[in-house]
Amino acid sequence: MLEIKNLxxxxxxxxxxxxxxxxxxxxxxxxxxxxxxxxxxxxxLSYVLSGRDGYEVTDGSAALDGAELLEMEPEERAAxxxxxxxxxPVEIPGVGNMTFLRTAVNAQRKSRGEEEMSAxxxxxxxxxxxxxxxxxxxxxxxxxxxxxxxxxxxxxxxLQMAMLEPKMCIxxxxxxxxxxxxxxxxxxxxxxxxxxGRGFLVITHYQRLLDHIKPDVVHIMAxxxxxxxxxxxxxxxVENNGYAGILSEVL
Amino acid sequence: MALAQAKxxxxxxxxxxxELPMGGWSAAARADALARLRAMGLPGKRDEYxxxxxxxxxxxxxxxxxxxxxxxxxxPLFDGIDRVKLVFVDGVFDAAQSDDPAAxxxxxxxVVKDIHWAQGxxxxxxxxxxxxxERPLAALNTAAARDGVLIHVTGxxxxxxxxxxxxxxxxxxxxxxxxxxxxAGAEFTLLENGPAAARFNQVLEVEIGDGARFHHIRAxxxxxxxxxxxxxxTRLGAESLFKSFTLTANGxxxxxxxxxxxxxxxxxxxxxxxxxxxxxxxxxxxxxxxxAALRCESRQVFKKVLKNGAxxxxxxxxxxxxxxxxxxxYQISQSLLLDEASQFLAKPELxxxxxxxxxxxxxTSGAIDETALYYLRSRGVPLxxxxxxxxxxxxxxxxxxxxxxxxxxxxxxxxENWLARHES
Numbered sequence: 001m002l003e004i005k006n007l008x009x010x011x012x013x014x015x016x017x018x019x020x021x022x023x024x025x026x027x028x029x030x031x032x033x034x035x036x037x038x039x040x041x042x043x044x045l046s047y048v049l050s051g052r053d054g055y056e057v058t059d060g061s062a063a064l065d066g067a068e069l070l071e072m073e074p075e076e077r078a079a080x081x082x083x084x085x086x087x088x089p090v091e092i093p094g095v096g097n098m099t100f101l102r103t104a105v106n107a108q109r110k111s112r113g114e115e116e117m118s119a120x121x122x123x124x125x126x127x128x129x130x131x132x133x134x135x136x137x138x139x140x141x142x143x144x145x146x147x148x149x150x151x152x153x154x155x156x157x158x159l160q161m162a163m164l165e166p167k168m169c170i171x172x173x174x175x176x177x178x179x180x181x182x183x184x185x186x187x188x189x190x191x192x193x194x195x196x197g198r199g200f201l202v203i204t205h206y207q208r209l210l211d212h213i214k215p216d217v218v219h220i221m222a223x224x225x226x227x228x229x230x231x232x233x234x235x236x237x238v239e240n241n242g243y244a245g246i247l248s249e250v251l
Numbered sequence: 252m253a254l255a256q257a258k259x260x261x262x263x264x265x266x267x268x269x270e271l272p273m274g275g276w277s278a279a280a281r282a283d284a285l286a287r288l289r290a291m292g293l294p295g296k297r298d299e300y301x302x303x304x305x306x307x308x309x310x311x312x313x314x315x316x317x318x319x320x321x322x323x324x325x326x327p328l329f330d331g332i333d334r335v336k337l338v339f340v341d342g343v344f345d346a347a348q349s350d351d352p353a354a355x356x357x358x359x360x361x362v363v364k365d366i367h368w369a370q371g372x373x374x375x376x377x378x379x380x381x382x383x384x385e386r387p388l389a390a391l392n393t394a395a396a397r398d399g400v401l402i403h404v405t406g407x408x409x410x411x412x413x414x415x416x417x418x419x420x421x422x423x424x425x426x427x428x429x430x431x432x433x434x435a436g437a438e439f440t441l442l443e444n445g446p447a448a449a450r451f452n453q454v455l456e457v458e459i460g461d462g463a464r465f466h467h468i469r470a471x472x473x474x475x476x477x478x479x480x481x482x483x484x485t486r487l488g489a490e491s492l493f494k495s496f497t498l499t500a501n502g503x504x505x506x507x508x509x510x511x512x513x514x515x516x517x518x519x520x521x522x523x524x525x526x527x528x529x530x531x532x533x534x535x536x537x538x539x540x541x542x543a544a545l546r547c548e549s550r551q552v553f554k555k556v557l558k559n560g561a562x563x564x565x566x567x568x569x570x571x572x573x574x575x576x577x578x579x580x581y582q583i584s585q586s587l588l589l590d591e592a593s594q595f596l597a598k599p600e601l602x603x604x605x606x607x608x609x610x611x612x613x614x615t616s617g618a619i620d621e622t623a624l625y626y627l628r629s630r631g632v633p634l635x636x637x638x639x640x641x642x643x644x645x646x647x648x649x650x651x652x653x654x655x656x657x658x659x660x661x662x663x664x665x666x667e668n669w670l671a672r673h674e675s
Contacts, residue, residue: 050629051625051628051629052625052629053621053625073628073634074625074628074629075628075629075631075632075633075634075637077629078628078629078630078631079631083629084629086626086629089626090622090623090625090626091623092620092623092626092627092641092644093644093647094641094643094644094645094646094647094648095640095641095643095644099640100627100630100640103632103636103640104627104630104631104632107630107631107632107633107636108630108631111631111633143644160630164630164631
């Protein structure tokens with residue numbers, strides 16, 4: 001589904017190279033986790049895939065179901081089925097959360113040549129999905145992420161994911177800033193979306209999120225590369241021994 | 252000396268090009284305004300109050316021409332609102348296109364009578380508003396206006412009155428002077444829209460009685476070459492409300508002045524504006540709020556979206572007089588600069604002579620938030636639509652000053668249409 005080959009990326013502003021040849025394939029129906037120490041390039045990978053400005057791809061490719069992502073505008077990537085749950089969801093004063101969601105859902109439908117969702121239908125679906133994430137009507141009325149707690153922001157990301165029904169979901173440190181209960185709620189939201197046709201790439205520092213969202217494959221990233229790949233047991237190894245042990249073994 | 256003489260000469264040249272009316276009840280107020288204008292002269296660009304806006308084309312003897320704007324198939328503003336429509340074409344009332352003014356209690360300045368309730372108001376608030384800052388173009392208006400509406404609201408008005416200003420002559424030069432009086436407890440909504448003329452000078456005097464509520468929503472027309480100067484003079488009684496919102500889209504030159512006096516305790520005055528300009532666009536909001544009573548609230552909320560070298564100006568002052576304790580004054584002026592060629596000039600001022608007051612002001616100018624733009628796009632919202640959403644979000648605080656949701660929605664729609672026409 002998602003196929004990243006030999007991806008090299010540097011910062012546009014200076015010559016700092018961040019990704020130094022990432023190779024990664026996520027199959028449909030699978031959950032892949034990427035773990036790694038600070039500064040290893042995990043978040044950069046998610047930003048580059050979703051099309052954020054400020055990065056220059058110097059080599060390599062990333063394709064979603066065969067379509068080359070790196071040449072698309074961010075909105076085209078979204079329409080192609082890519083979704084990034086942000087580590088730091090952005091506050092947008094003046095734009096209502098409900099308006100935002102509906103605009104996004106209908107924009108994607110429009111670009112795929114599908115019919116727009118009616119206001120009534122949209123409301124029905126969003127209410128149902130919001131309820132299971134414990135997002136109340138008040139939160140839907142407020143401006144996007146403005147005045148939301150850390151947990152509310154992350155739940156709002158998962159709600160967007162549930163409404164947009166992407167093929168490929170990237171979760172960038174979705175566990176950061178969450179207490180155990182909030183993390184469970186978020187994980188349940190993600191698990192509810194797991195399906196045969198959908199791939200997940202879960203970026204995290206810690207094993208604990210992976211207790212709730214069970215990965216099929218775990219990758220360790222360090223210094224801009226995937227340095228080790230294994231099963232769920234690899235995450236436990238990180239939890240018990242830290243990154244130092246694994247890194248000394250592979251570098 | 253030469254400068255002062257030039258201003259006096261400009262006033263005489265302007266007056267020579269005008270046919271000065273008219274007898275009847277307004278004659279004394281007009282003569283007074285004429286004398287004041289002749290003593291002040293017309294403003295020049297060296298005047299401190301006109302430092303950021305060159306008044307030359309507003310004061311010249313003859314107007315510059317302005318091409319007419321083709322609105323295409325866009326429905327007229329306020330079309331869905333139940334209202335009394337009064338149409339002025341290039342500053343002249345057109346009964347054929349209008350609803351019955353008499354049924355709505357509207358009278359006209361052009362109908363000369365010997366006695367009128369508006370005597371004692373016409374030119375009076377304007378005259379009071381000449382200190383501490385001179386406003387010669389308003390004095391000119393009082394002296395030379397040939398028409399305008401006179402509305403005395405005694406209770407809760409059944410419908411809003413909508414003054415529609417059509418522009419059909421490329422060299423028209425219109426001067427209108429309206430007087431509205433709200434008795435204690437009355438409520439009234441005034442809607443205004445349209446370019447009015449190639450050059451338009453308007454004064455609106457509003458006397459608001461105790462506990463009365465006045466709502467004003469206007470949209471200044473979209474003819475790119477039109478030039479407009481407006482003055483609102485209002486005085487508020489105890490526990491009364493004044494709310495004014497202006498949408499300005501296009502216009503080579505617009506200067507909107509609001510002079511607000513809070514003279515009764517516990518009154519509230521809100522004045523807001525949303526201006527969008529592309530290219531040859533100069534928009535100036537100049538506001539002077541005087542707090543002269545206890546526990547009054549004032550809000551000034553002005554937002555501007557500027558691109559391709561458009562210029563925005565804000566001069567806003569809050570004066571809190573001695574004894575005006577518990578004043579709550581708020582002022583914000585912000586601009587969104589969509590490119591580096593556009594500019595925003597702001598001069599916020601507070602002058603406070605009471606010791607128990609709360610006054611805040613803020614002024615910013617900045618570009619569109621790139622992170623928010625990326626966030627919206629990452630959810631599949633196309634670039635243009637995302638920009639449009641963020642621009643409307645930026646203007647939202649000003650639009651929120653409109654109480655009637657149907658009117659607010661109509662204004663939002665105009666802004667969306669404008670943004671769609673000015674994509675690039």
